[in-house]
Amino acid sequence: xxxxxIEQAKIQAEVLIPLxxxxxxxxxxxxxxxxxxxxxxxxxxxxxxxxxxxKNETNLGKAVASAFKTYARDDAIAYDVIEQTxxxxxxxxxxxxxxxxxxxxxxxxxxxLLICTADFATADGFGPDVTLARTQTIMxxxxxxxxxxxxxxxRPK
Numbered sequence: 001x002x003x004x005x006i007e008q009a010k011i012q013a014e015v016l017i018p019l020x021x022x023x024x025x026x027x028x029x030x031x032x033x034x035x036x037x038x039x040x041x042x043x044x045x046x047x048x049x050x051x052x053x054x055k056n057e058t059n060l061g062k063a064v065a066s067a068f069k070t071y072a073r074d075d076a077i078a079y080d081v082i083e084q085t086x087x088x089x090x091x092x093x094x095x096x097x098x099x100x101x102x103x104x105x106x107x108x109x110x111x112x113l114l115i116c117t118a119d120f121a122t123a124d125g126f127g128p129d130v131t132l133a134r135t136q137t138i139m140x141x142x143x144x145x146x147x148x149x150x151x152x153x154x155r156p157k
Contacts, residue, residue: 004076005073006073006074006076006097006101007069013101013114015129017107017114020032020036021110023035023036036051039055040121041118041121042121043076043121044118044121044125045121045124046125047120047122048124050125051063051067052127060086060087060088060130060150061085061088062084064065064149075097076098077095077096077098078093086151087150088149089147089149092146092147093147093157094143096137096139098139099111099115102114108139108140112140114150115139116137116140119134119147120134126149129152130149130150132147133148133150137143
C-alpha cells in the first residue's frame with residue numbers, strides 16, 4: 001500500500017523543518033526561503049508534469065479533481081467543488097490536515113513555505129496554458145483555501 005500525501009508530508013517535515021531553520025539562521029529568512037522555494041518548485045513542477053502525462057487527460061476539471069482526491073486521501077482535506085468543466089476546476093478547501101499538522105508544531109509559516117507554495121509549481125507542470133489563482137489559505141489563518149484552476153486557450157500549450 002502506498003503512503004498517502006499527508007503521511008509523506010509529515011515524514012518530510014521531520015527533516016525539512018530543521019534543515020530550513022538552519023538555512024534561515026545561516027543565510028537569513030528571505031534568502032533561505034527563496035532557495036527552498038526554488039528547489040522545491042523545480043521538484044513539484046516535475047511532479048505536475050509527470051502527473052499530467054500519466055493522466056493523459058485533456059479535460060482540466062477531470063484531471064485536477066483526480067489530483068485532489070489523491071491529496072485528500074486519509075481524510076487530509078475536506079473541500080467543496082465550486083466549478084468543474086473541461087477548462088476549469090475551482091474548489092474551496094474547508095479543512096486541511098496539512099495546516100493542522102504544521103499549526104500543532106507551531107510552524108504554520110514553514111507549512112506555508114513547504115506545502116502551500118508547492119501548489120503553484122505543481123500547476124505550472126500541468127502546462128503553460130493552465131493557471132492557478134489562490135488568494136488565501138487555511139495555513140495562513142483564513143477559514144478556507146480558494147483554488148481556481150483555469151485553462152486559457154489563448155496561452156500556448
